[in-house]
Amino acid sequence: MFKRSRDTGRDSQESRIYYASQSQLIWRKFVKHKLAVFSGLVILFMYLVVIFAEFVAPYNPNQRNTYYRYARPQIIRFVSEDGFQFRPFVYGLEREMDPVTLRRSFHEDPSQVVPLQFFVRGHEYKLLGLIPTDRHLFGVEDDQVVYLFGSDDLGRCVFSRIVLGARISMTIGLVGVFLSFVLGLFFGGLSGYYGGIVDKVIGRIMEILRSFPQIPLWMALSAALPDHWPIIRTYFAITLILSVIGWTDLARVARGKIYSLKNEDFVVAARLAGTSEPRIILEHLVPSFMSHIIAAITLAIPGMILAETSLSFLGIGLRPPAISWGVLLQAAQNIHTIVLAPWLMLPGVFVIIFVLAFNFLGDGLRNAADPY
């Protein structure tokens, strides 16, 4: 389309709009929402990190180090006492003991300059689950440590744990939303297309589910999951539990759209031509409001992530040895730990960034969904 208008000579703004397909129009409107585009890039970057999580993480997330317990985060520096240097470095950690409370703590020691090394060899893993390798994005000499986000009660690297925990936290929303999407489209479609008694019954069910306080219900359902289940099964059970309520929002969007579209000329024409009903719904109705569904999906993901985090935080969602942001936050549950090691709250910061980005992206998509 683009090409043709260029061929005919000067393409005015107007003819570009005339010839643009719907998806082009949506794209143009979306790009104007700068914050949404930026958020989209942030999300993309985070998923990229998740895909290569073992490569980005300098340590095995379960590797303990009894010497460095509750080590404080080290800051990446370029300027030492000797002045600027091109290679980034951290100061080494020195352990000291409070003579009164006998509590151990760490401080950065400016006399020990520990240069960061890139593409170093470390523990072995399989890249993308396929290629065995032991290269890591960064690391330090074996007799030194680098804890960008500090270490926890067992001396495990919090940075590595956050990066690997992101894998569960950032996908659980996607899987959950996919299930909600299937359920929502099915029930919302039925409800909007047939109307009448079907619509009433489904509407009632949705209303009841929506009036249910979600957390107590989720708590009850996930507490019923047996302890001895493998991580992967618990993971899917949790997504299932989350979508039990999650589908209602998507169903509402789908219902409203189908309801308003079902008497449009093109649908009536399809019906008169003898098209089967599932085909009318899936091939003619769904594509015409797909953009709205995508926006609704994007806005539904944050809720799922927050729910998983909350459940795991309470100890009834995913449980260790599974690592997710919620599981990591469990370590920061009481005030003494937080005061001793505030960096254990860092997984929460990532939850906030991720959810915020999804909210902005969803906002932009929703604005762009109807470009006319």
Add this chain to the structure above:
Amino acid sequence: MLQYLVNRVLMIIPTLIVISMISFVIIQLPPGDYLTTYMTRLQQSGYTVDQSEIDALNRRYGLDRPIHVQYYRWITGVLRGDFGYSFDWQRPVNQLIWERLALTLAVTTASLFFSWVIAFPIGVYSAVKQYSPGDYFFTFLGFLGLATPNFMIALLLMYVAYRYLGWSVGGLFSPEYMAADWSMGKVIDLLKHLWIPMVVVGTAGTAGLIRVMRNNLLDELSKPYVLTAKSKGLKQVYMLFKYPVRLAIIPFISTVGWQLPNLISGATIVAVVLSLPTAGPLLLRALLSQDMYLAGSFVLLLASLTCIGTLISDVLLALVDPRIRYE
């Protein structure tokens, strides 16, 4: 109005029935029945279990009967005020829950009012001064509030209060009132502690409410009657509150309906972090120890509470907006 009221009250009955069924399913969820769990626990603690005791419990809950009979026995018991027995606490459930529910209600109501009181002026400001730095600031704050899990806010608040102010935040009562009976002093003590959970639980809701208020008012402000009022020389503030704000506030009231489930949910988690003597921590403990009568009763009552709250907000809405009651 009466017609509407009757309709609305009748509509709540099927909802309550479904809620009771879900709660019953929750009670049934853990593998094995509670009696078996109870017996094993008693035996583990070196207790000899009397056969007559087993029979009595079996009869009471009809555990040997089919599932619908069990449900019937349980629900008729609930209607008579018998919520079953908490095996964990060795006490009837209804001795444990009421005070906790009342405190949950106190926290939730306080948060609701807090979020209204905060969201209303900010929403009006953001709409009137659209795209001003203040508007951007509050919009951003709103998004941040939406994105932060409730328990994170609670954790941060605890940290800041402890680290910089030396306060230990948590609980709803000072130690001296913890076990005391209700008195004037205890109520005042409660009010002193209530503000922290109120702020924490209310924050997420406030963000949503600000957006609702802002959008409603923006819709109204662009209507011709506002222009007319302005051109006639009405004072800005007078004009604003006399007409558009009154209209914009109607959908605002209806948000209580979806606010309540969220607030109750939020209060449940925050209560665990701040160790409040409300429903949350007890529910969590009951779930973890599979004390299912207690857990089921909590879910049942929290959900019913939400339902009734929604009913009240609908009635309020009908009072304010005649279009709804004549529909």
